[in-house]
Amino acid sequence: MPYPCITGRASGIFPADSGNKTWGKTVSRLTTTESLKLDGQDKIKRFEDAVMVHLDAAYNLARWLARDDDAARDIAQEACLRALRFFDTFRGGNARPWLLAIVRNSYYTWLEKNRPEAEHVPFEDDLHTETTDGADGGGRNCFDSIERMLQQEDSRRIVNRALDQLPPEFREIIVLRELEDMSYKEIAAIANIPIGTVMSRLSRARRMMLVRLRQDDAES
Amino acid sequence: MDCAQTRSCMHGYLDGELDPVTSAGVEEHVKSCAACEKTLEEHSMLRGALRKSAPYHRAPGDLADRIRSEVRRSAGVAGVKPRRFNWLPFQLAAAMAATAAFTWIAAIHVGVPSAEEMVAMQVISGHSRSVITGHPADVTSSDQHTVKPWLSSKLDFSPPVTDLTTAGFPLVGGRLDYVENRPVAVLVYRHRQHIIDLFVWPKAGSDDAPSMRKLSKNGYHLLSWTKKGMAFWAISDLNSPELKDFARVYAAAE
Numbered sequence: 001m002p003y004p005c006i007t008g009r010a011s012g013i014f015p016a017d018s019g020n021k022t023w024g025k026t027v028s029r030l031t032t033t034e035s036l037k038l039d040g041q042d043k044i045k046r047f048e049d050a051v052m053v054h055l056d057a058a059y060n061l062a063r064w065l066a067r068d069d070d071a072a073r074d075i076a077q078e079a080c081l082r083a084l085r086f087f088d089t090f091r092g093g094n095a096r097p098w099l100l101a102i103v104r105n106s107y108y109t110w111l112e113k114n115r116p117e118a119e120h121v122p123f124e125d126d127l128h129t130e131t132t133d134g135a136d137g138g139g140r141n142c143f144d145s146i147e148r149m150l151q152q153e154d155s156r157r158i159v160n161r162a163l164d165q166l167p168p169e170f171r172e173i174i175v176l177r178e179l180e181d182m183s184y185k186e187i188a189a190i191a192n193i194p195i196g197t198v199m200s201r202l203s204r205a206r207r208m209m210l211v212r213l214r215q216d217d218a219e220s
Numbered sequence: 221m222d223c224a225q226t227r228s229c230m231h232g233y234l235d236g237e238l239d240p241v242t243s244a245g246v247e248e249h250v251k252s253c254a255a256c257e258k259t260l261e262e263h264s265m266l267r268g269a270l271r272k273s274a275p276y277h278r279a280p281g282d283l284a285d286r287i288r289s290e291v292r293r294s295a296g297v298a299g300v301k302p303r304r305f306n307w308l309p310f311q312l313a314a315a316m317a318a319t320a321a322f323t324w325i326a327a328i329h330v331g332v333p334s335a336e337e338m339v340a341m342q343v344i345s346g347h348s349r350s351v352i353t354g355h356p357a358d359v360t361s362s363d364q365h366t367v368k369p370w371l372s373s374k375l376d377f378s379p380p381v382t383d384l385t386t387a388g389f390p391l392v393g394g395r396l397d398y399v400e401n402r403p404v405a406v407l408v409y410r411h412r413q414h415i416i417d418l419f420v421w422p423k424a425g426s427d428d429a430p431s432m433r434k435l436s437k438n439g440y441h442l443l444s445w446t447k448k449g450m451a452f453w454a455i456s457d458l459n460s461p462e463l464k465d466f467a468r469v470y471a472a473a474e
Contacts, residue, residue: 046355091359179271
């Protein structure tokens with residue numbers, strides 16, 4: 001059965017952009033408002049009010065993607081400057097998803113420049129056997145162990161590691177959903193993927209994390 | 221709902237993204253299926269653990285300062301001065317207009333303002349406020365199919381929005397304001413360097429008044445008319461004949 005209320009692409013999150021590929025890359029259509037451009041000071045003020053308040057979110061996403069403090073600083077800064085450059089195309093509303101989309105693009109630009117050797121490895125390892133979510137014969141034990149583990153004192157470290165080990169395209173979905181509390185529609189707009197893909201990646205990412213947690217538990 | 225369907229809907233369920241009927245279907249199924257119930261609980265626990273324990277990396281304190289100074293620097297360097305529109309005279313004019321409006325408000329409180337004057341006052345204030353704050357529009361788009369739905373989504377009515385670029389009055393965008401104790405739509409048009417605000421709201425019991433009423437206050441010209449149960453107030457620092465042109469073009473296109 002399809003998901004009755006969450007089908008289709010995420011149009012309408014950013015009414016400004018007909019194709020959200022333009023974010024942080026090229027902006028082809030500057031509108032008739034050019035002559036209305038506000039003077040520098042005022043633009044900076046509006047920019048800071050709308051965008052800079054989301055710097056924590058920008059840094060958090062950059063940090064989770066790059067997994068490095070210095071890189072996250074550079075990416076967040078680059079994203080903010082890009083956002084300033086394209087601020088004329090931002091048409092109001094919540095700037096957080098808009099900025100996060102730019103952060104994401106900035107990260108991939110950074111990745112190309114700094115880690116050209118980074119391979120894009122589809123994450124296909126031991127998860128094929130996990131399609132039933134461990135409901136197969138794991139019995140009550142699995143459930144108990146994960147619950148027990150998550151109640152441990154170092155659950156922060158355990159969760160951190162499980163999330164850290166996810167491939168980036170899954171990591172970003174979890175970060176956007178659980179840490180930034182973005183809706184499926186917003187995530188779809190940020191990552192420029194259909195909502196159905198958001199669903200499947202989220203479901204896959206969560207299953208991967210549970211597998212990691214179980215492995216951790218078995219090793220401890 | 222069977223197990224496979226439940227599994228595929230489970231995440232939408234946990235994230236509150238399902239419609240009520242599907243949601244109820246998931247709940248119904250897990251009541252009678254221990255395996256699915258367990259899976260749902262695991263995912264729910266994982267979700268709780270992530271929200272509780274996953275580190276949220278806040279931006280280091282000095283990063284905001286660094287970016288702010290970069291922003292100022294790049295805005296100063298990258299500014300394309302000749303294309304930049306100088307608002308200062310308008311801001312001064314608007315400030316003066318606002319002062320005048322205030323004086324006028326004070327003056328008419330001595331007398332008894334007519335209902336029409338009360339509305340005019342609110343329209344002038346709304347227009348002046350947007351000019352002073354340099355915020356002509358909440359939604360900036362020359363596309364009527366962007367502006368109209370945006371306004372409709374915020375209001376309990378749908379204002380007629382038409383792009384009049386071909387007639388020399390390009391649509392700039394729209395914003396919300398509050399007049400006569402209700403939220404109203406403001407359509408923002410431009411003519412050369414002049415901004416025209418068109419305030420629109422439903423007016424119960426209003427007949428079509430083909431004749432436009434003209435008002436001039438504080439250097440602004442205002443035109444008001446009603447049509448199809450809607451009140452229209454156009455305000456601008458354009459001269460009166462040009463504003464009238466605008467109103468005529470708008471009324472004809474609508």
